[in-house]
Amino acid sequence: MRNTFRGGVHPEERKELSREARLRLFDPKGEMVFPLQQHIGKPAKPLVQRGDEVLTGQKIAEADGFVSAHIYSSCSGKVKAIEKRRVLGGGMIDCIVIDNDGQFTPFADFTQKESASHLSNDDIINRVQEAGIVGLGGAGFPTHVKLKPKDPDAIQYIIANGAECEPYLTCNDQLMRTQSTAIAEGLELVLRLFPNAEGVICIEDNKPEAIHAMQIAVSGKPKIRVQEMITKYPQGGERSLIQAVTGVDFPISKLPADVGCIVQNVGTLYAIQRAVLYHEPLFSQCFTVSGDAVKEPGNFFVRVGTSYAELLEECGGIKDECKAAKALAGGPMMGVAIGSLDIPIQKQNNGLTVMAEDPVEDAEKLMTACLHCGRCTTVCPVGLMPQLMADAAIAGDLARYEKKLYGLECIQCGSCTFICPAKRPLMQVFKQAKAEITAAKKREGGNQK
Amino acid sequence: MNIILATTLVIAVIGICVGAGLVFTGKKFAVEVDEREVAVRSKLPGNNCGACGYAGCDALAAAIAKGEAPVNACPVGGAAVAEAIGDIMGTRAGAMERKVAFVACKGTCDVTHNQGNYIGIKDCRAAVMAGINITDCNYGCLGFGSCVDVCPEQAISIRNGVAVVNRNRCVSCGLCAKTCPRGLITLIPESRIIRVQCSNKDKGPQVKKVCTAGCIGCGLCAKQCEFDAIEFDGTLARINPDKCTLCGKCAAKCPVKAITTTAV
Structure with missing residues (x-):
């Protein structure tokens, strides 16, 4: 069994900055902003009006169509x-702005745990849909859509993505250490929907504590196993994980469900467990604030709608001796x-990295012509040829880019840009x-109609 | 000797047969060339820019000769070419004014500011995709010059952070208008020099915050206009070129000088 994928790079991890910081709930004081689009698909429709009183966990916007998600205060x-x-x-974009009273009065009791034994498959999917859960790995694809593939019997693997290959981010590591039982329960709930599937929890080997915790949590559960992955970027990419678990190269222009796999982030599984067993909708997720310019990097359960600025202040703000040169939503890759x-944290966001030095500041000046060294081709996890793709794209030959070089398969992981000795902005x-x-x-589609 | 004679004869007979065949097929399958097409093609500018919507000057000439395209279909050639083609085709070209590109933004570095330090591909389309707002204004010119790159006549330049069109060089091909990711460039008739040079659709106070030359939506110009030429939707004024008489009263009243009266 391979424990990794073909290609990939080894960026500096810098996880030590925040990896030991315990996950804690952060209660913001300022106003909360809820964008109506926090997912892939149609924006949600607001259910409240100006002046309405809302409570924590109350639905404030409703999904518009199947590929959309509810939004909760x-x-x-x-x-x-x-x-x-x-x-x-x-x-x-349109946002619902709520004047936070600081009380966080819950809309319903989210502490009573319910047994899942009497729930049917449809109940589970309905509760996931009702809770407005989206993929918390970053893309924000509505989870209930992912849980309804055409042929549930053909699904062989449910992959729990705990790789967290992005440098600096550690919140999934902390989540797996502290909420391992809940994640395992979430995975079990998903496994009930797919009778022929096996649950695989994938964790990179730079997180030994998380692997240990998850192994204890899944002991005695025959359909779930923990698989240790080699630490390499982008190990947490959907396609990379499928390559590593199934051992076959992921075919181009296919979806994970076509090869019998469904990948869910561990944060999403935790949210599924909360939604199905506690009726708690998705209004908070785990989040890392890190970077060498932050005074006290930390991991948080952060409420959706909190502003980045307020959370950074909670971490002590910027160190006195340095100035923040670059802030990134997510990690550096x-x-x-x-x-x-002053922008709100959305459901699918999982990190804030503030750096004292802009690592790409000089990239433009240092850029030279392509050396044809081929390193980008070696590291591309999809197996594309970035140097030829870049030539085609810069020359404006988009037909060649799409048809001959399969340029649309690029997952924009940035490995080629990272490795390029000529500092070419390939991914961009x-x-x-x-x-x-x-x-x-x-445009073409519009013309045909 | 016989061999030489026989060979010559055979070759001669074959030659006559093939020659007759060629003459016959040449007559039978002759392609009728419309003389007018050749004449029209000779009048077109020949830069094959594609602004007319056809694959090039040859394709447009064929379309005009067949009557599928109007005689003034070439925007680059303008009135002179349209008239020449009209003579060939035997129809009169309607009065057609030359069009020039117009950039609806005057947010130079003096009146507005940049928000983030954008490091990346120096191209407006890439910059828009990078996500961060480079300019404070969500609607204004980014100044990386994608329009400059596509202009076949080098008629556009970036001056002090804003694209400026050299009206004499502009051939109204419209490539810049298609390229601008913020849709700031339009083609306007050359004589219509009074335009609102702003595209910010936000409300007044917000515009004030980001740019001192932006249209604040006060509506003074609409009140001033005697010809009902200003379409005002509450946030941004637009001048209807068909009704405007170039009196310039609106521009004189505009508190932020967002209306231009000079041929820039």
């Missing part, structure tokens, strides 16, 4: 406004640079080319 207070606010990614910290070029191709396809 994470605090109690009064709805201040429904207006356009700046969110992660720079755009202005997949994270998105933030222009202003691919991102743009992909966006251009999808936009062109959309």
